[in-house]
Amino acid sequence: MRKLLVITAIAAAWMPLACARVINVADEGIVPGADVTLRLNLLMASIKDEADVTLIFPKGTYEFYPEDAQEIYRRVANHDNSLKRMGFPLFGCKNITIDGGGSTFMFHGRIVPFVVDGADGVTLKNFSIDWARAFHDELRVIESDENGKFAILEADPTRYPQTIERGRLRSIKYDWKDDMSACLVWDPKTRSPIINTQDYATGLSKHTATRAGDNRYRLEANFGKAAPPVGSVLISYGARPTSRLCPAIHLANSKDITVMNVTIYAAGGMGLIAERVENIHVDAMTVTSTQERLISTRADATHFLGCKGQIRVENCLFEHMLDDGINVHGAYVKIVEYLGNNTFLCEISHFQQWGITFAEAGDRVALLSSVNLQPFHQTTVIETRTLNEKRFLVTLADMPQDMPEGALAMENLSWYPDLVFRNNIIRENRARGLLVSTKGKVLIENNIIASQMHGILIEGDNNVWYESGGVEDVTIRNNTFVNVGFDGAERYPLYASPKLTGKQRQGDERYHRNITFANNTIRSFSGSLVFARSVSGLTIEDNSIEFSADYPEVTGFPAIDLSYCDTVSISGNKANGFGRSLIIRPCTHCTNVKIGDNNGFEGN
């Protein structure tokens, strides 16, 4: 009996090893310095039904070209849907690890480096992703009109080649040309968006371009208050719907994904976009620009739509992106028509959500009034049926007795994740640090956040981005916020409010619940701390805010600005170095507000 046990134990120990196969890609002819796309695609196809496989890349620079790449039509949330060619098509995999061994995966043209779909257990680690030619352009300002009517720009002809067609500046890319459209001014000294970015127009699709010397172009356009200053860099990042075709990593319809020690130097979209994935662990991922560029990714470093389980993001550096550090949310879809038989015709509201899987059978959903974003019925999905990228049918288990007047929407309650965001740095990017709209448990701690707009935006809206997820349990603690909000608008380390416009109204019920902002350290040129609307349960305690002279001082708006909130506690906060008391604005339409000692603050 003892012998049998030993044999069983050996077998049990052996079995996983027998199943787990390690492939050194060099043995398959995949070597640095050449286009490996075809061979790698064939290797992936040959192992697609195997579980427990590790692909190891000997360290080197591997080239990926689109010509021989696997291709399918892909819908990608918050990107532009299209036929996508892929570097690593990871479809239906079970327990696969891609270990880059410190390699660089260098992409050329329109190709999505990693696509994970229908997979269970994928680890991506130890590599960097870059493109030979970035998706954006960096154009140095040589001459600037103080009336904002023209500028002369210089383009590095090897890295950002340009041409003029029909009087318009066009950027020459791998096998296409981009029209100038969305632009942003960057400061090469701070490697960040320029201070008071909002002073400069960002939409330059209307312009007249003429040559002004070797690689120099005179651009006549409406630049805003003034043309960008000499020495600044105009970042041109393309026109819809072709400016977000290639995220670096796309995760969809999968489970248990780990991304570890991955560096992303560029992307024609986001660094990592995940939709309908359960459990994602992002560890020590870096999004940054190369030495020769100011910009890293064309959009957010990371973005999660309709995920569940836990999203854990730790030990990451996200910088130089043209959009947010992280965004976690669901989607409000529009109810177009009730068709009878518990079935609604629904429509995806935002064009960059077209094609998402809103729900599947078994998901819990809420029906809401679009007027006040308050749910009036919860039930279970029996069946969904996609008509096209925009519209679909949902059949529900049961119907409410009455439906309110006005426009209606639906949100998916089953696919909201928990979030742990810890020990990360977000800095020197356009837009926000974090956007968080999820009903799951959220912990944001020990991060350094130095974003151009709000540090943390807890929003939710049904009129612009249609991002759903009034929060229920958010803890923000022990973070450091540095010079948040230098774009020139009224920005806060924490800004929590649903975006309501037109006929929508605050105050019927609270939209967000249970937000704690505690023990954070803020270095600030404006003294702003927290702005909140429609929050029930808001704790702002023991934060320390210090004056920073890194940017010109801004005054004129309160440190804490609350309305339509209840069960609020503000105490133990300290302000230092401002030479004035920071203002706690009287809380309007609020109930149960407790304000304790707050050193260096006044108000209420």
Next chain:
Amino acid sequence: MRKLLVITAIAAAWMPLACARVINVADEGIVPGADVTLRLNLLMASIKDEADVTLIFPKGTYEFYPEDAQEIYRRVANHDNSLKRMGFPLFGCKNITIDGGGSTFMFHGRIVPFVVDGADGVTLKNFSIDWARAFHDELRVIESDENGKFAILEADPTRYPQTIERGRLRSIKYDWKDDMSACLVWDPKTRSPIINTQDYATGLSKHTATRAGDNRYRLEANFGKAAPPVGSVLISYGARPTSRLCPAIHLANSKDITVMNVTIYAAGGMGLIAERVENIHVDAMTVTSTQERLISTRADATHFLGCKGQIRVENCLFEHMLDDGINVHGAYVKIVEYLGNNTFLCEISHFQQWGITFAEAGDRVALLSSVNLQPFHQTTVIETRTLNEKRFLVTLADMPQDMPEGALAMENLSWYPDLVFRNNIIRENRARGLLVSTKGKVLIENNIIASQMHGILIEGDNNVWYESGGVEDVTIRNNTFVNVGFDGAERYPLYASPKLTGKQRQGDERYHRNITFANNTIRSFSGSLVFARSVSGLTIEDNSIEFSADYPEVTGFPAIDLSYCDTVSISGNKANGFGRSLIIRPCTHCTNVKIGDNNGFEGN
């Protein structure tokens, strides 16, 4: 025993009736006068696993809008691939009949009326297809510059609304705008392309547009020899790659399809495009324009790529198309690289063939030299693997011992159909009557052909359109050709020659075989009869050609012009009314040419 037989007979007679289900769509709430797209799509989905179903439409006008239409990404041969919304998505059907009962199916916007894929036994009958707003524009010429520098055009604002953006004329469509690009001049008196069409430029993407009164636009452009004459109509039909998105009927990967008593008044592409279909019967199909329009379909009336079995087209009227009456062909694909293991990396050569299924396991293929289009090896496909729309891998059963120098190509020998084209009329269209490139048995008889370019073009090329199919057995008899070739170039009722350019050369071997052109009646202003190159076995007998004064007389090219042909018989042909002998040019590089009595001809 006798009793049992009777019962069996009754059962046998009854069984098909029991299986065949007839659905009156009115019973499903599908009624004229409203958008029926969603209800019809749901009905199609509910019966998708049923065989032997007939859908009957009570006579009326049924509206189809794109908003709620079923959509998938579709590759369509000779069209522009894209997400397609569909009116009738007929996928995987077995023995389904759509009986329109004389109804009109009226489409709005970008939607493909009929998509048949993976089906076995489909009959479409008794309806017409139209669009509320055509895909092209008809712009009346009000003023014309004799130097060809400008014209003033008038647009009917309800049927062809226009706008000017950035100095360019744009056509306002359902939910998009088309840039002016490809154009053609039409004569409203003949309802045909204008005589000597080639005198007028067809590519007007470069132009400057200004307003010149109500619904009038001054267009400065390079119009060619002269601007189109006052009273003519400039047909503007869009820019690639969005000008061929919506054929009326797309058949793919299917078997035994019948299209009967169907009228097509418009299409954003071809009337009927079929690829990889076995056996198609088109009976009494009409492609024509409505009273209010000059143009019917944006491209060919019918087109067949890589089909097999029999294509039978009878009793049809095809008129007012912007391209050919019918085109039957295969595809030459380029061999990019030999990868070892009997496997080739191949590339689809023409962008409007991207995404076709070139071959599947079991198909016979030929390997050819691209230099002379002669095959050097035939074998069977073991496996194919699609990489992307352009490239794929083919593994062959065996390999040739040697491969010739220079570029190589491949053609599929298993998917060439027989063709019967009988009792049809093709007239008043741009381009050719018929294009035939198939190795199957071809019979073209009792048709009336009055096309703007060649009447029948038997071509094959590996450098422009990459249409394969050197013919092996073609009979053209008892047809009437009327005023063929009024576009201003040298055109023939029958033009049979591979298109060879650059380093390609005629004469290594014959490309076409066994073509008979006999007992045809030709009314002609030019006296042209047959032009041929590289044909082995060419019979031109007992044709009667009569002078026509319908267009100004054209002289200067031979009636019969042959080179690189062998086994040729020319006899019993009669020319009448030309006031001159028609020329049979001496056949160069020819062997075994027999010329008998040919009344009214001289030569050889």
